[in-house]
Amino acid sequence: MSDPDSIVRSIFGKLNREVVPKVKRNAQKMEEYKEKVREAIEKSDSGYSVQFVHCGSAFEGLAVKEETDFDIVMMLRNPFESSNFTPRRHPGGFFTLEWKSHLPVKFVCDSKGVVNASQLRRDLFTRIVNAIDAVKVPGAKISRKEQLVAVTVEMKYDSGEEISIDFVPLIVFRSWGQCPDLRPLNELPRCLRAYIDTLNKNKSPIMFFSLAVPNPEGNANYNQLFSASFGLLEKNFLNSEVKLRDMVRLVKLKAHQQDWKRLYKFQSFFAKRIAVKHCDELKTKGVWDGYRAILNYLDQEVEKGFIEDYFIKNQVAYTWKPQRAVEFREAIARALREDPSNILSKM
Incomplete structure (x- = not known):
């Protein structure tokens, strides 16, 4: 590649x-x-x-x-x-x-x-x-x-x-x-x-x-x-933090191309919150590796069945039903197997 x-x-x-x-x-x-x-x-x-x-x-x-x-x-x-x-x-x-x-x-x-x-x-x-x-x-x-x-x-x-x-x-x-x-x-x-x-x-x-x-x-x-x-x-x-912003933008583009909002109730704040939460680590990565890291962290949240608010303790921001969580994780896994040329070819 x-x-x-x-x-x-x-x-x-x-x-x-x-x-x-x-x-x-x-x-x-x-x-x-x-x-x-x-x-x-x-x-x-x-x-x-x-x-x-x-x-x-x-x-x-x-x-x-x-x-x-x-x-x-x-x-x-x-x-x-x-x-x-x-x-x-x-x-x-x-x-x-x-x-x-x-x-x-x-x-x-x-x-x-x-x-x-x-x-x-x-x-x-x-x-x-x-x-x-x-x-x-x-x-x-x-x-x-x-x-x-x-x-x-x-x-x-x-x-x-x-x-x-x-x-x-x-x-x-x-x-x-x-x-x-x-x-x-x-x-x-x-x-x-x-x-x-x-x-x-x-x-x-x-x-x-x-x-x-x-x-x-x-x-x-x-x-x-x-x-x-x-x-x-x-x-x-x-x-x-322009590099972090670009990582989130790439996640949003993948979600748009794969219709994640309709299929899995994806919201852009999922990616934003993960990028903010892990900003120190993500800043050390290139945009593509940072994009993949955000997807991996998103997969961990979906596996739990919920995404935490993070800023407020003991607060859940969003929950997924078990079957939808399984399907969403499969979609994230497919995205992680792709290289950026797949995203470019679908534009």
């Missing part, structure tokens, strides 16, 4: 020539639309101030197909900032946020000062939906749907392009030590620890709390529950 990393460069060259320009054109359309929605929200008497931040593969250098989803994180500003809350771990693995007692005004909370996540979500979703409905785009049909943690917009242009945008309101935390049950910094890989140290010093976003939790059945107080997320941290960290 020829030098594998040389073939990998050809793979990325083809993606960058054939896919990335189309994604960038869609990103420009998304940007224009997003700005109009932002202006509509600001003009409304919402009572909430938000900052829009891009997330998702189109802004991570991870796009492997033209039909790329765009994620717009809507970071809530004061008073919904981490310094005003005391987070507490819930027995179900989620969190509650309690306003600090010294604050003169406490929003959307019960008599004990615990934030009502469901009410806050409803209020924000109403503002987002009203803004979406107020914005018209010539030559495009726009539909929207309220999801668990996001309002999804589907834009279908008369020219044939289709763009999907998730507007995701989140509460931002800017310090690693604030949240209970976070993995201690000294247990993180060296390169990741150094990156988070810099975020801490700059008071940059580190983690977020989503305004809803999945499968609330059985949680008597689920209206108060938040789930923690680390997507922006992973995005920015991988953007700072």
